[in-house]
Amino acid sequence: EPEVTQTPSHQVTQMGQEVILRCVPISNHLYFYWYRQILGQKVEFLVSFYNNEISEKSEIFDDQFSVERPDGSNFTLKIRSTKLEDSAMYFCASSEQGTSNSPLHFGNGTRLTVT
Amino acid sequence: DQQVKQNSPSLSVQEGRISILNCDYTNSMFDYFLWYKKYPAEGPTFLISISSIKDKNEDGRFTVFLNKSAKHLSLHIVPSQPGDSAVYFCAASAYSGAGSYQLTFGKGTKLSVIP
Numbered sequence: 001e002p003e004v005t006q007t008p009s010h011q012v013t014q015m016g017q018e019v020i021l022r023c024v025p026i027s028n029h030l031y032f033y034w035y036r037q038i039l040g041q042k043v044e045f046l047v048s049f050y051n052n053e054i055s056e057k058s059e060i061f062d063d064q065f066s067v068e069r070p071d072g073s074n075f076t077l078k079i080r081s082t083k084l085e086d087s088a089m090y091f092c093a094s095s096e097q098g099t100s101n102s103p104l105h106f107g108n109g110t111r112l113t114v115t
Numbered sequence: 116d117q118q119v120k121q122n123s124p125s126l127s128v129q130e131g132r133i134s135i136l137n138c139d140y141t142n143s144m145f146d147y148f149l150w151y152k153k154y155p156a157e158g159p160t161f162l163i164s165i166s167s168i169k170d171k172n173e174d175g176r177f178t179v180f181l182n183k184s185a186k187h188l189s190l191h192i193v194p195s196q197p198g199d200s201a202v203y204f205c206a207a208s209a210y211s212g213a214g215s216y217q218l219t220f221g222k223g224t225k226l227s228v229i230p
Contacts, residue, residue, distance in 0.1 A: 043220040100209075
C-alpha cells in the first residue's frame, strides 16, 4: 500500500538554527498537510498546501515557518530559526482530494528536538 | 479551545469483549468525523469515518455511531483483539472552502486489550 514517507525520523538542532523536514506524499495525492504534536498534547494542524500554494494555515504557522514543494515529489517544512517550543513530533499528511470524505494519510513523523 | 474532546485518556478491555471509545465535540459546523489509530513511533492511521448526515457506519469489527443532537460519537470495536492496543484519536473536519480542510483532533484514548 502506498505510504507517506518522512525524513529524518529524528532531528536534533540548537535553538536559532534552521531545520528542514522532508516528506514524500503518496504519488497521486494532490493535497498536502503538516501537523504537529507536542509531547502529551493534541495533534495540531499547521498548514495545508494545494496547487503549489498554501490553502490554509493555523496561528501556529507564523513567519518562522514555510513550506515548499521543490521538485514535484518532495514536500518540505522549514523552520527558519528554531525555538525550544518547536520541539514536537511533526507529521506530514496527504490526501487525494481536499474534501472531508478524503481521509488524510500520515507519515510516521519527524521528532524534532530543539536544545 | 477544545472543540473535540476525548475525556478518557485510557481504557482497558479484555480480549474478545467490546471496546467503546467516546468523543464529544462542540462545533456544529463539523461535517465529517474520523477515527485514527496510532501505534508508538508511527503516524496516525485512518480507521473509519462518518458523515454528519449519518448516524452509523460499520466496517468489519469497527462501528462508529454519531449522535448529532448530543454532539457525541463513539467507536465500537467488537471483538477486541490485542493488536487493537493503540492510541485512538477522534477527529472532526469542517470544509473551509479554501480548497482543503483541516482536521481537529481530540487528545486521544489509549486502548489496552488484555489477552
